[in-house]
Amino acid sequence: MERHWDAICVGAGITSLAFGAQLVHRYPNVRLLVIDKHTVPGGYATMFRRPKADAIFDCSLHKLSGMGERGNLFRILSDLGLTKELDLHRSEEYFEANFHDRVFKLSNSIEQFQVDLLREFPAQSQALKEFFEELAVHGRNGYYQFQMMQGNYEVDFAELRFAHRHLKNLTVEDALRQRFNDPDLRRIIAATGIYVGGFSSDLGYLYFLHVLYATLTQGNAYVKGSSQRLSDLLAQRIENAGGKVLLGTNVHRVISDNQDSVNGVVTSKGNFYANRVYINASPHYAMSQLFDEHPGLTLVRMKLAKLQPSRSTTTLYLTTDLPPEQLGVESAESMIFSENLDWEPPSQSDDSCEMLAEQAFWNESTMELTNYHLLDPSGGSILCANVLDDIGHWPHRKSELYKEKKHRAQLALLERLYQAKPQLCGHVKYVELSSPRTYERFTNNTDGAGYGAMVGTDLSGHIFHHGFPISGVHFLSAWVAGPSYEAAFGYAEMKVNQWAA
Amino acid sequence: MNVEKFLCDAILELKDIDESELVPSLSFEELALDSLDYVEIQLLIQKRFKVAIGPELFSTGKLKNLGDLYRHIEANQEQALAA
Secondary structure, three states: OOOOOEEEEEOOOOHHHHHHHHHHHHHHHHHHOEHHHOOOOEEEOEEEEHHHHHHEEEEOOOOOEEEOOOOHHHHHHHHOOOOOOOOOOOOEEOOOOOOOOOOEEEOOOOHHHHHHHHHHOOOOOOHHHHHHHHHHHHHHHHHHHHHHHHOOOOHHHHHHHHHHHHHHHHHHHHHEEEEOOOHHHHHHHHHHHHOOOOOOOOOOOOHHHHHHHHHHHOEEEEEEHHHHHHHHHHHHHHOOOOOOEEEOEEEEEEEEOOOOEEEEEOOOOEEOOOOOOOOOOOOHHHHHHHEEEOOOOHHHHHOOOOOEEEEEOOEEEOOOOOOHHHHHHOOOOOEEEEOOOOOOOHHHHHHHHHHHHHHHHHOOOEEEEEEEHOOHHHOOEEEEEEEEOOOHOOOOOHHHHHHHHHHHHHHHHHHHHHHHHHHOOOOOOEEEOOOOHHHHHHHOOOOOOOOOOOOOOOOHHHHHHOOOOOOOOEEHHHHOOOHHHHHHHHHHHHHOOOOOO | HHHHHHHHHHHHOOOOOOOHHHHOOOHHHHOOOOOOHHHHHHHHHHHHOOOOHHHHHHOOOOOHHHHHHHHHHHHHHHHHOOO
8 A cells, every 4th residue: 555645644534534525626636545443444434233223322412403405514514515416405404392281393494493482481582682682793603713713704893802702701501591581591501402412501602602603594504424424525525536544554653853843653554654644533543642752732721621521421322113203203303401400411520420420421411312213214314312422431342340330321311301301111122322431432532532532611721722833734624623513623624725826 | 003012002902911011022921811802903903094804923933022013013014005
């Protein structure tokens, strides 16, 4: 196999693939090598098979934002000619809200979404009006940040300054408490946080507005065939252009010359050389495993200490003997809220109390349920239920304690599901649970964070890569772009724009 | 208003820092800007001086301190005016 390349990507996660596909589209002669230890490309954007259950499960919550005609992601996929090859499902609903005493659907169109909320929370009409005005201005400005930096989007400076002064340092929880006095409404608005790996007390409000703007106003869609379909198409583009996606290969080290310029990687299949190396892995993992000691890396590590990993997830994968929509799961997506209005995630110090953590994360935090049969009937009767979780209270894999905990988690999540959707009782054929340790194992992400970095109120860690002491090393991924497919593609596009700089 | 005065005023708006500390050798690391502070500074420069500052200039370390930034703007401003 060829040893010398124009660029090497460490990790074949979705950002690497998005970067690679866009790079070879714009520069057809560039030869790119993408290396991953896993046997399929996509990182978190992959699927896994369970032949005995006749099931294919999607690893990621792959609701793609920005898929309307004016959306950033749709534009990028159109430029690549991929919209013709992707079969998309667009849901009528944003999600179905399930409270213990009422269930209602929320539309996927921003206008109708507001009407739905007004119908359910009439006493909050003025607060809702002001919130959606705020979303329209500051959510939009955040959404077009990459274009803003490229000089393709004219921003009102007074708006930007106001947001940076007054919204940047607020958590979602604090902001929503200031704006709404109905706890159920606050939980509905905050539920979108599960798409980006944070509870309302974790996430920064200004960032959150942009996520909400992206998903609610720019159109969202699912790819039929799961996220793997998208990953496979992007990998194919790279290979069709003469690149290579090398799987089942561990990258051991990034190597550089005496002038502090990168010149390749050491892998389980020998050395590969390039003067540009793009790291699409957890930067915490990369800094602890991939680089030889170098005086300039001390500062990087100090900055990186401020980059907090997102929450992880615990996911229940199920198959049913009938289509789930015949068993009460009528929407593609449902949010199941607990009865505890005062719910909050336990602090790190409380994580040592296992019972408290299990109760909080599994029984009381918001559960997101996706009905994959509605997205793609050919994939079978499949449901996925997700709760945000914390690796801190999970023992290491392969221990008896871990197996016991997984069993407890499965029982707790199933019980919640049956409470919210009683018609599922007796119809579940197959159940499997993945824990934060599962994500850690397959992605090398610190804390099992499937989403990359948390975007909270302290954004100082997000520039850990500025002034990186080894030239030619670049960082990709949700750790620098922010969680979500759209952010990954947008950041990848920006890196492609810098290729010739 | 010259480049240095304009940028110092902008940074004083952004950061809780004493004006006497804003010397040309002050590095961006020492300034401890966050990712949105960089966005604001880049946009301010674009608007005021018509000079585009690509984010890679900071991330690759080509612009390390305030002096680098002043010189970069001044050099590119001349080009912009000449064009």
